Amino acid sequence: MFTSVDDVSARLAETGYLASPAVATTVFLAARLGKPLLVEGPAGVGKTELAKAVAQVAGARLVRLQCYEGVDESRALYEWNHAKQLLRISAGRDESWDETRTDIFGEEFLLPRPLLTAIRGDEPTVLLIDETDKADVEMEGLLLEVLSDFQITVPELGTVTATRRPFVVLTSNAGRELSEALRRRCLFLHIGFPEAELERRIVRLHVPGLGAALTASVVRVVGALRAMDLRKVPSVAETVDWAHTLLALGADTLDEAVVQDTLGVLLKHQDDIRKATAKLDLETL
Amino acid sequence: MSDVAERITSLVGALRAHGVRIGTGESVDAARAVETLGLADRELLREGLAATLLHGVGQRAVFDPVFDLYFPRGVGGPDGGPADRAALRDRLAAALAADDPAALARLAAEAVDGLGGYGSSPESDGWSAYQTLERLRPQTLLARVRADVRGRGVSGAGFTDRLLDDELRRRIEEFRRLVGAEARRRVAERRGRDEIARRAVRPTADRVDFLFANRDQLAELRRAVRPLARKLATRLAARRRRAARGTIDLRRTLRSSLSTGGVPMRPVLRRRRPARPELVLLCDVSGSVSGFSDFTMLLVQALHDQFGKVRVFAFVNRLDEVTGLLDHGRADPEGLGARIRAEATLTGWHGSSDYGAALGEFAERYGSAVGPRTTVFVLGDARTNLSDPNLPAVREIAGRARRAYWLNPEPRAQWGTGDSAAPAYAELVEMHECRTARQLSGLVARLLPV
Numbered sequence: 001m002f003t004s005v006d007d008v009s010a011r012l013a014e015t016g017y018l019a020s021p022a023v024a025t026t027v028f029l030a031a032r033l034g035k036p037l038l039v040e041g042p043a044g045v046g047k048t049e050l051a052k053a054v055a056q057v058a059g060a061r062l063v064r065l066q067c068y069e070g071v072d073e074s075r076a077l078y079e080w081n082h083a084k085q086l087l088r089i090s091a092g093r094d095e096s097w098d099e100t101r102t103d104i105f106g107e108e109f110l111l112p113r114p115l116l117t118a119i120r121g122d123e124p125t126v127l128l129i130d131e132t133d134k135a136d137v138e139m140e141g142l143l144l145e146v147l148s149d150f151q152i153t154v155p156e157l158g159t160v161t162a163t164r165r166p167f168v169v170l171t172s173n174a175g176r177e178l179s180e181a182l183r184r185r186c187l188f189l190h191i192g193f194p195e196a197e198l199e200r201r202i203v204r205l206h207v208p209g210l211g212a213a214l215t216a217s218v219v220r221v222v223g224a225l226r227a228m229d230l231r232k233v234p235s236v237a238e239t240v241d242w243a244h245t246l247l248a249l250g251a252d253t254l255d256e257a258v259v260q261d262t263l264g265v266l267l268k269h270q271d272d273i274r275k276a277t278a279k280l281d282l283e284t285l
Numbered sequence: 286m287s288d289v290a291e292r293i294t295s296l297v298g299a300l301r302a303h304g305v306r307i308g309t310g311e312s313v314d315a316a317r318a319v320e321t322l323g324l325a326d327r328e329l330l331r332e333g334l335a336a337t338l339l340h341g342v343g344q345r346a347v348f349d350p351v352f353d354l355y356f357p358r359g360v361g362g363p364d365g366g367p368a369d370r371a372a373l374r375d376r377l378a379a380a381l382a383a384d385d386p387a388a389l390a391r392l393a394a395e396a397v398d399g400l401g402g403y404g405s406s407p408e409s410d411g412w413s414a415y416q417t418l419e420r421l422r423p424q425t426l427l428a429r430v431r432a433d434v435r436g437r438g439v440s441g442a443g444f445t446d447r448l449l450d451d452e453l454r455r456r457i458e459e460f461r462r463l464v465g466a467e468a469r470r471r472v473a474e475r476r477g478r479d480e481i482a483r484r485a486v487r488p489t490a491d492r493v494d495f496l497f498a499n500r501d502q503l504a505e506l507r508r509a510v511r512p513l514a515r516k517l518a519t520r521l522a523a524r525r526r527r528a529a530r531g532t533i534d535l536r537r538t539l540r541s542s543l544s545t546g547g548v549p550m551r552p553v554l555r556r557r558r559p560a561r562p563e564l565v566l567l568c569d570v571s572g573s574v575s576g577f578s579d580f581t582m583l584l585v586q587a588l589h590d591q592f593g594k595v596r597v598f599a600f601v602n603r604l605d606e607v608t609g610l611l612d613h614g615r616a617d618p619e620g621l622g623a624r625i626r627a628e629a630t631l632t633g634w635h636g637s638s639d640y641g642a643a644l645g646e647f648a649e650r651y652g653s654a655v656g657p658r659t660t661v662f663v664l665g666d667a668r669t670n671l672s673d674p675n676l677p678a679v680r681e682i683a684g685r686a687r688r689a690y691w692l693n694p695e696p697r698a699q700w701g702t703g704d705s706a707a708p709a710y711a712e713l714v715e716m717h718e719c720r721t722a723r724q725l726s727g728l729v730a731r732l733l734p735v
Contacts, residue, residue, distance in 0.1 A: 026332060026333075
């Protein structure tokens with residue numbers, strides 16, 4: 001899929017995803033070693049975007065399994081199409097029960113869900129298992145077979161093995177500690193907040209209309225906010241939103257009034273806004 | 286390649302010694318990663334090994350210094366003669382002003398080489414980060430660098446200028462870290478890597494002893510409170526779900542079996558009364574154990590929506606309720622300890638802790654806070670400064686509460702030594718050793734009522 005780490009960064013950059021060296025290295029290794037990639041990090045640093053960008057680069061189909069509390073086998077793996085099975089039974093009246101039974105548990109009556117779809121396909125596939133930490137512990141058990149051997153066992157049919165291994169990305173917000181068994185089957189990547197230089201490039205890529213000096217100031221203010229002890233520090237997504245806001249307001253430099261008016265774009269808790277206002281001396285107005 | 290294999294296995298060994306669980310499978314993956322990435326680029330190698338060997342964010346703090354020891358940036362000292370202090374300071378100021386990480390790393394190596402060496406005999410000599418930083422005093426460069434940056438006008442006048450000081454402080458902090466890593470590397474060349482990796486690398490924050498944690502580590506622990514509370518909340522919820530699948534209600538099972546001809550087709554489970562448990566925390570906040578108490582108070586406060594009522598009391602030798610100070614929103618974790626000591630009446634006519642008096646005062650003044658639904662936690666080292674431990678008061682509290690536990694931040698071996706009344710209290714109240722955040726979260730998940 002990729003020839004070198006630099007190749008990964010260059011091709012991801014073409015799709016509009018600027019990867020840090022850590023991200024590029026790990027993606028390269030995941031592709032080379034054929035192991036799933038577990039991505040952790042705060043909300044809004046581009047975990048899901050990474051999977052989409054990889055899919056775009058590799059020209060692969062993106063299959064997405066969105067996890068939530070209570071997601072189960074029939075939502076993740078496969079389900080039998082009961083209505084169709086009933087129709088089949090009532091349609092074929094003259095055959096013996098044995099014939100019918102072998103027939104209704106065939107591929108035709110199987111409804112594939114994301115995991116089975118990703119395993120069965122012949123074309124290159126990127127499988128995104130989003131917000132794995134939201135799913136129950138039982139769900140992790142289901143994932144183990146898929147992640148280590150890239151196969152799924154359907155009791156009535158036998159084992160379906162991947163002809164072409166999908167590139168698997170799991171994301172997690174660390175809302176719950178994932179089990180050790182799941183972790184050791186994956187390469188681990190933590191995406192944190194980017195360095196100032198990388199963040200400037202990200203802002204410039206997404207909001208090209210903003211001047212270079214203002215972009216630098218934006219990134220510095222966000223960096224200062226992240227160093228504070230806040231309930232929810234602003235993430236890359238918020239930085240980009242803020243840049244958009246400033247562009248829309250037509251601001252060409254940052255001053256107290258502009259920052260105070262737009263702080264709500266960056267911080268989502270009243271306590272945080274109060275604290276940041278105090279620390280940045282915004283009340284001197 | 287065998288040298289690399291040996292180096293990876295000893296790196297893995299050092300990480301395991303720090304409590305990072307790594308299996309053979311991961312070691313093999315790490316070796317494959319090295320094979321794929323090559324040894325040319327050290328930073329790529331670092332990321333590759335981290336991706337294959339680590340399983341969590343917290344482990345990264347241990348991994349980086351250990352990696353620096355086993356895959357050092359260079360061998361021996363930097364080229365060129367010994368640098369003198371004034372010239373080093375000049376160049377450091379320039380590098381800080383320019384925010385040039387590569388130059389900072391180079392300067393750290395030169396500084397340790399020029400200023401950090403001590404001793405002359407081959408047995409006792411070494412390299413000291415502390416001595417290097419004492420002689421170089423990078424923190425005193427702040428004003429000079431600030432003037433330099435302002436003079437060049439790159440900082441952009443006006444609003445962002447006020448951020449400059451903090452940014453420079455962070456760069457200086459980074460330089461101090463680099464000096465520490467460099468000194469460790471130089472010592473490791475002399476003394477053998479394995480020993481330095483075991484001794485000189487700090488453990489992860491959740492394994493730091495509460496009683497010996499420094500300011501940075503306590504700050505790191507405070508930041509970990511919210512994610513930890515979220516994890517514990519899910520664990521408590523799971524316990525609650527399991528507990529809800531209770532025992533069979535025989536009367537209602539038989540009653541419902543009448544409709545199926547007396548055959549109990551569907552067992553009916555006893556319903557649990559949805560009583561929200563109440564929690565009372567008694568915290569010793571005297572100097573010796575305040576780090577432990579502050580952390581536990583914050584953790585319990587973050588879990589407050591799991592309980593019907595949480596009341597927190599702090600004491601040194603007098604006791605006062607501090608529940609209000611911990612309110613959501615008001616709780617500024619950093620200043621919590623100072624605020625409690627400023628706003629609550631905790632000491633009488635002397636400043637050292639007195640468990641007997643404080644617990645007696647609790648039983649007397651706030652006895653009604655403890656009822657049959659209340660679980661009481663006492664946090665403290667049970668060191669009474671040789672005053673009366675007041676066992677009847679403890680017996681009274683424990684007798685009235687549904688459950689009572691004592692969390693002691695001292696190692697079990699030290700209970701009962703000196704002025705510790707731990708064994709006497711442990712006879713009345715279930716006492717647990719609780720030295721690290723890891724132990725605490727285990728205990729909280731197990732002991733908290735659901």
